[in-house]
Amino acid sequence: MKKEERGHAESERVQSGLASDLLNWYDETKRNLPWRASHDPYHIWVSEIMLQQTRVDQGIGFYLKFIERFPDVKRLAAASEQEVLALWQGLGYYSRALNLHQSARIIAESHNGCFPEKAADWIQLPGVGVYTASAISSIAFGDPQAAVDGNVLRVIARLTCESAPISDAKVRRSITERAQSLISTTRPGDFNQAMMELGALVCTPKRPKCEVCPISHYCRSKVLDQVHLYPIIQPKVPPREEMMWYILYFNKNGLYVQQRGSSSIWRKMWAFKSVSEEAYKALLQAEMLVAHATPSPELERRMEHRLTHRLLRIYLLPFQCGVGFTDDSLTFVTYKELNNYPFPVVFTKYLKEIGLWEG
């Protein structure tokens, strides 16, 4: 056998050995998660979208509630946006819910309720990126596409001693190619889940448990005793600060709310009246008066809300309204009805803090 052929045979042996050791470990130790009991693409799709920016332990309760209320894609497609957003309340990143809903309508109307089977078709749906498309198509339909999330990036960077930062797009592409070369073609969905499970439970960001790792003998950084050096992480850019000003009009029965536009942050959700900084200051200093409404300065608050790349500083000024108060841009909602109006979590937190949330 020539040298080149020997090298090729050796790398094939490593690949199939790694996949089989990983799958044996997965079969023995995998966590019992509700969506893993199912091969229904609807269940797998909902769980993958929910877990995009949510921890598994936090997602389980939301997932079970969601599946109970919308047990299949047709029921989800028939729901209103408000119902879907209301159920998503507390999970954050609400565009995921709107995209899920919009995709359900596309699948129900244009695909007669049938799900795509290939990653290349999943990716056409709103809110489905390369990772999600590969995860769903491999788990639900056995499409042999490597799904590379943050966990898998870390595992492969350590396995191969990747010397460039894993946030770099080129490095991500080359790690995805490496994952693709390792994937089990007979059990691609389990292989992808096993890699993610390994990253979540064993090859963790801090203090990886190499002593119990099923693929440690294939791991270059372990063999070289350099695990602590990988993955290479680029220092984080500080979040961009953004200020927002809101006026809360309320009375003893309820409060006035405003639906947010479809291009704004928290699109299609509900909030208080959004105003400019100038208008806020004029109202705060009583330079501007509102007919039939009195400021409640004791309930004025500043809140902070952290998103992935943004830090929101939110200024809230409440006014108690009397009979005769009107504002055509607002909708009156009683405290009892508030639960049906999806609010960003920072506003419900504020309402709870000032004792105006009954939900």
Ligand code: SF4
């Ligand atoms: S041996 Fe350690 S560093 Fe390497 S893959 Fe396993 S847990 Fe990660």
